[in-house]
Amino acid sequence: MRDTVIRTLIELGKRDKNIELITGDLGFGVLKSFWETLPDQFINAGIAEQNMTGVAAGLALEGKKVFTYSIGNFPTLRCLEQIRNDCAYHNANVNIICVGGGYVYGSLGMSHHATEDIAILRALPDVTVICPGDPNEAALAVKKIADTQGTCYLRLGRGGEKTVNNIKEFEIGKAYKLRDAKTLPKKVAIFSTGAILEETSLACDMLEKAGVGVEQYSFPTVKPIDKEVINDCAGRFDNIFTVEEHNIIGGFGSAVAEVMAELEHKAKLHRIGINDFYCIEVGSQAYLREQVGINAEGITEKVEGVLSE
Amino acid sequence: MDRKKILNSRNLSWLIRRHGIEMTHLSGGSHIGAILSVADIMGVLYSDILKFDKDNPDWEDRDRFILSKGHAGASVYAAIAESGFFEVDELKTHYANGSRLSGHVSHHLPGIDFSTGSLGHGLPVAAGRALAAKQDNKNFRSFVVMGDGECNEGSVWEAAEFANHFKLDNLVAIVDHNHMQSLDYCNNTLEVDMAKRWAGFGWNVIEVDGHNHDELRNALKDTSNPENKPTVVIAHTVKGKGISFMEMDILWHYRFPHEGWEYNCAVNELHKNKPEGVADPYTPNGCPETEATPENCRHTVSETYRPTYYTREVEDR
Numbered sequence: 001m002r003d004t005v006i007r008t009l010i011e012l013g014k015r016d017k018n019i020e021l022i023t024g025d026l027g028f029g030v031l032k033s034f035w036e037t038l039p040d041q042f043i044n045a046g047i048a049e050q051n052m053t054g055v056a057a058g059l060a061l062e063g064k065k066v067f068t069y070s071i072g073n074f075p076t077l078r079c080l081e082q083i084r085n086d087c088a089y090h091n092a093n094v095n096i097i098c099v100g101g102g103y104v105y106g107s108l109g110m111s112h113h114a115t116e117d118i119a120i121l122r123a124l125p126d127v128t129v130i131c132p133g134d135p136n137e138a139a140l141a142v143k144k145i146a147d148t149q150g151t152c153y154l155r156l157g158r159g160g161e162k163t164v165n166n167i168k169e170f171e172i173g174k175a176y177k178l179r180d181a182k183t184l185p186k187k188v189a190i191f192s193t194g195a196i197l198e199e200t201s202l203a204c205d206m207l208e209k210a211g212v213g214v215e216q217y218s219f220p221t222v223k224p225i226d227k228e229v230i231n232d233c234a235g236r237f238d239n240i241f242t243v244e245e246h247n248i249i250g251g252f253g254s255a256v257a258e259v260m261a262e263l264e265h266k267a268k269l270h271r272i273g274i275n276d277f278y279c280i281e282v283g284s285q286a287y288l289r290e291q292v293g294i295n296a297e298g299i300t301e302k303v304e305g306v307l308s309e
Numbered sequence: 310m311d312r313k314k315i316l317n318s319r320n321l322s323w324l325i326r327r328h329g330i331e332m333t334h335l336s337g338g339s340h341i342g343a344i345l346s347v348a349d350i351m352g353v354l355y356s357d358i359l360k361f362d363k364d365n366p367d368w369e370d371r372d373r374f375i376l377s378k379g380h381a382g383a384s385v386y387a388a389i390a391e392s393g394f395f396e397v398d399e400l401k402t403h404y405a406n407g408s409r410l411s412g413h414v415s416h417h418l419p420g421i422d423f424s425t426g427s428l429g430h431g432l433p434v435a436a437g438r439a440l441a442a443k444q445d446n447k448n449f450r451s452f453v454v455m456g457d458g459e460c461n462e463g464s465v466w467e468a469a470e471f472a473n474h475f476k477l478d479n480l481v482a483i484v485d486h487n488h489m490q491s492l493d494y495c496n497n498t499l500e501v502d503m504a505k506r507w508a509g510f511g512w513n514v515i516e517v518d519g520h521n522h523d524e525l526r527n528a529l530k531d532t533s534n535p536e537n538k539p540t541v542v543i544a545h546t547v548k549g550k551g552i553s554f555m556e557m558d559i560l561w562h563y564r565f566p567h568e569g570w571e572y573n574c575a576v577n578e579l580h581k582n583k584p585e586g587v588a589d590p591y592t593p594n595g596c597p598e599t600e601a602t603p604e605n606c607r608h609t610v611s612e613t614y615r616p617t618y619y620t621r622e623v624e625d626r
Contacts, residue, residue: 040444046474051433051467058437061422062445082464085427086434090416 102245119250133197157195181213322352336404377431394420429462458490519544
């Protein structure tokens, strides 16, 4: 996903000299191709994210289409006020790329777990929050946001994600249906955002095998959220599940809950995520997903648990 | 007639002070001390230095300007109103319900394109604009006025490193070095040698008397330098400059001139130094002579200042 995004940025940058990429001294091996191809559109701002984001705002106010780049919480929480005051409030075309949403850097420890970022960025007015589920969504999203005025948070996984969603064009604020519930007697709707899409799809496969019909959606945009899809599903299903590699408070599940709370529908919402703790376990992304119960098996168990109640 | 021709820097600075007194008086707003210390800097910038077009605020080749010490917002509002961006009368709405003039600088009015209020944001953004000018071969300069207390913020020094590394010689920072910050003198808060610090970050450092217009003009007119360094003008100023009972008293970082002797004495003292040909839009003939009772007016805490435990131990050795 990460490499696809950089390849897409190079493509865009070759055609449009106003595309600029600023890194906070991270991206070894990843950004090299951009730097070599478009040296005049590449800036290493050093390990100084507040300045990186302020500079990005300044460049954007002069007409540049800026992408800031760092990992984990560095491009967001470390410079949150610059995002709020300098970028969002001035409607600056600054697109914040975070590599490593969730437990991508699992073994590196808690400092590198980006698990509250969606909630925090979503709370800022005029910030679009996009968490692509696969490389295809990511590439299409980058093309879209480069030419969309305003501030955007782009939360990526790292690499190796399978392409699940084969859309040809990306629409900000749209959820994409990936499978139907068919006519099975037991059925649920499952929404996910971000790179946990792969685990979610596996869980859906497992549920189908167990005789549960799943209408599955990928929500690459968390803000603005696709109210239509939520509204529609809330009318047709008894149970809706949200899946995110993020704290249970304030993130994607909360965004869906906010919409459902104002609807009069029969559906009950079940949020699957990290249950409001810092992860002190050491291990890979796959290991930590399993530990907190957001891998395919964990998701499947939760859905089956609800259905057997 | 073009207002700008009437408004030389001396006249404009006087008007900034007069508007500042009126605006804080009417609104009960804070920061008159900072507005008065920066008034000469703003007067010189808007009279003699900045390129702008009041009829075309977004003019592509204008110099970019950010008042990063956003709490002195009244000074830039007064400067741009007097420069013709909007009616001077609107200044009276400062802080008021429905006004465009928030206490800290807002870009939701013509002549200002960047909002501030949280310290340490201006320099990085100004650096980004200076870099964009370099990339696009544009000739404008990017100016930012900061406070000395503001230089406590780490982001200032992140940007200082960046600007030097990228040789942004079209970036001009002015530090309104009034030697006081929110609670105390700067050196009682976090001791610093301002000029040395900027020089250490590789900048072209110019120190001036921040109330001497010729020195300010000379420093700001042409900031190009053979080493292509960004320039910082450290303008030594007096907090509350021009109103003797406000000068160097931290109380006036917060207190506004109240009805009675405070307002009257402030206005009358300004009138004593009013340049020829400038009209006071509020009290053309000054105020009634009122006796000052400033005995309770010394609130600077330096006398009572004691450093924290460890520092005290070291100092007592």
